[in-house]
Amino acid sequence: MQTFFNNLKEWNIPYSLSYIIALEFKIMGQYCTEEKVFEMANYYKNFLIALPLTQDQKISLSKDLDNN
Numbered sequence: 001m002q003t004f005f006n007n008l009k010e011w012n013i014p015y016s017l018s019y020i021i022a023l024e025f026k027i028m029g030q031y032c033t034e035e036k037v038f039e040m041a042n043y044y045k046n047f048l049i050a051l052p053l054t055q056d057q058k059i060s061l062s063k064d065l066d067n068n
Helices: 002-010 015-028 034-050 055-067
Strands: none
Touching: 002 015, 002 055, 015 034, 015 055, 034 055
């Protein structure tokens, strides 16, 4: 999780976006069933695609999600 927040700071992601990204990441951890986690992960990844980030940033955030 520390790497996740370090990436957001290093990339100078605006606070308005980093807050939403972090919030969604934390919400994912609250789901009890694997089925719901995978469903929400799919929504999260689609959300990342829509953000004005570089492709490398999107891939890194997606990998952070997969690793957790």
